[in-house]
Amino acid sequence: MTVEAPQIPAYRTFAVRVSGIRRLSPSFLRVTFTGDDLRDCAPNGWDQRIKLLLPLPGRGISDCPTGPDWYEEWRALPPERQNPIRTYTVRATRPEAREIDVDFVLHGATGPASAWAGQAAVGDEVALVAPNARFPGPTGGYEWHPPADASCLVVAGDETAVPAVCAIVESLPAGRPARILLEIPTADDVLPLAAPDGVEVTWLPRRVATEPAAPHGALLTAALVRAVQDLPGATGTSRPSMLDDVDVDASILWEVPEDTADGRTSGPYVWLAGEAGTIKGLRRHLVQEAGLDRTSIAFMGYWRLGRVSD
Numbered sequence: 001m002t003v004e005a006p007q008i009p010a011y012r013t014f015a016v017r018v019s020g021i022r023r024l025s026p027s028f029l030r031v032t033f034t035g036d037d038l039r040d041c042a043p044n045g046w047d048q049r050i051k052l053l054l055p056l057p058g059r060g061i062s063d064c065p066t067g068p069d070w071y072e073e074w075r076a077l078p079p080e081r082q083n084p085i086r087t088y089t090v091r092a093t094r095p096e097a098r099e100i101d102v103d104f105v106l107h108g109a110t111g112p113a114s115a116w117a118g119q120a121a122v123g124d125e126v127a128l129v130a131p132n133a134r135f136p137g138p139t140g141g142y143e144w145h146p147p148a149d150a151s152c153l154v155v156a157g158d159e160t161a162v163p164a165v166c167a168i169v170e171s172l173p174a175g176r177p178a179r180i181l182l183e184i185p186t187a188d189d190v191l192p193l194a195a196p197d198g199v200e201v202t203w204l205p206r207r208v209a210t211e212p213a214a215p216h217g218a219l220l221t222a223a224l225v226r227a228v229q230d231l232p233g234a235t236g237t238s239r240p241s242m243l244d245d246v247d248v249d250a251s252i253l254w255e256v257p258e259d260t261a262d263g264r265t266s267g268p269y270v271w272l273a274g275e276a277g278t279i280k281g282l283r284r285h286l287v288q289e290a291g292l293d294r295t296s297i298a299f300m301g302y303w304r305l306g307r308v309s310d
């Protein structure tokens, strides 16, 4: 008789509690989570994403799944016992201290995650679905895959992408040319960021002093359109190609290069995340008008204006 080894999932649930809260700026709140098992949370870095299962009134996280098929378990629950799930980025992992940091954009009490963060207190419990360090292989869950010979790196996003972009920037080697564009709600939301030599960071606040705020995505779009006009190695990398339309109100815009080795030019590598309508417009511009090689661009709609991300 053969005994099957227990299945080790690439992602698993972690029951955690808030151990620290720090207001970084008017729009950003850093929440530190701790939990006995967090030493087993894989410190992959880059734009590592996790799921947050938020507490239900009166039930907390008592119904959160714990098995290897966490999503199937969650789906099998009656709707009133399904903890709301939202996607966030790991800003920092400290397995030895059993801690991780998540930076929340505070956009009001319009959604369960932002509402929870706005009221969070030390000791509050949530569940995370995060990469499992015991999994014997790559756990995945991050999309930063620049080809080694990319002529230039362009990393751009809105405030929801700031945690991912900051983690990426801090891990870049010195001397690797990179342009970073970050649209944020206000001038006071510029965060300290240790960028290596060769990395040029531009913060784009929608509201400066008492001036009327720019519409969401307008500054990011204008800055990226300008930035790709003179990228090293971009000239002639690809003929403009036609794209399928993506309905960002009905589906998720998530188009990421899967393989870094084959069929790529050594032109620029672009990583782009934020509000889905803005990312869709930029996808059209970069691929259809600027003629950048689409297989070297990660397009990620992190959220959609006016739409709950469940």
Ligand SMILES: Cc1cc2nc3c(=O)[nH]c(=O)nc-3n(C[C@H](O)[C@H](O)[C@H](O)COP(=O)(O)OP(=O)(O)OC[C@H]3O[C@@H](n4cnc5c(N)ncnc54)[C@H](O)[C@@H]3O)c2cc1C
Residues within 6 Å of the ligand: 049, 086, 087, 088, 089, 090, 102, 103, 104, 105, 106, 107, 110, 111, 112, 113, 114, 115, 159, 160, 161, 163, 164, 301, 302, 303, 304, 305, 306, 307, 308, 309, 310
């Ligand atoms: C891979 C990935 C990583 C992410 N990382 C982070 C992260 O580290 N930090 C972070 O803050 N967000 C991050 N996000 C975005 C986050 O998941 C969404 O903003 C999510 O909608 C927040 O959930 P909610 O419950 O607050 O609002 P929801 O219930 O989803 O939405 C309620 C309403 O709020 C609006 N809304 C949602 N987000 C915003 C916003 N930022 N500004 C204004 N209006 C908004 C929606 O359009 C909707 O009308 C990430 C998303 C993805 C896919």
